[in-house]
Amino acid sequence: MNDKPKPINKKRPNPIDAHVGSRVRLRRMMLNMSQEKLGEQLGITFQQVQKYEKGTNRIGASRLQAIANILQAPVAFFFEDAPDVSPIATKDLVESGATSHVMEFLSSSEGLQLNRAFVKIQDPKLRKRVVDLVRSMAGEPEE
Secondary structure (H helix, E strand, C coil), X not given: CCCCCCCCCXXXXXXXXXXXXXXXXXXXXXXXXXXXXXXXXXXXCHHHXXXXXXXXXXXXXXXXXXXXXXXXXXXXXXXXXXXXXXXXXXXXXXXXXXXXXXXXXXXXXXXXXXXXXXXXXXXXXXXXXXXXXHHHHHCCCCC
16 A cells, blocks of 8 residues: 555646636626526536636536537637747746736626626717726826
């Protein structure tokens, strides 16, 4: 018998798995769908959905196709703006802990609410004024 303890695996999620998971979360939230509801339709637990969304567990091709169908999005949607995964880029992403700030924002409650309200503004001039207002509040110069 081998009584040696197994080493703790502190491996970080693959950047692509994390990105695809964050896009699943974004789309699910855009549809006001709970993790429980998505899991129910997939025949899995909401905990498994959480693991997919965090990138902890990889989503297989057939499962991603099922998720795309349920969330009414093309599979390509989940890969849009994916990070460069060359060995050097992956190493840099893992070492820096970099995440997509845009995806993080859009996945937040405030980001989602702001996005939903903003896209309902039909007047392009008014939309620009909203952007200018937010920029000025953030202390950024206007473009």
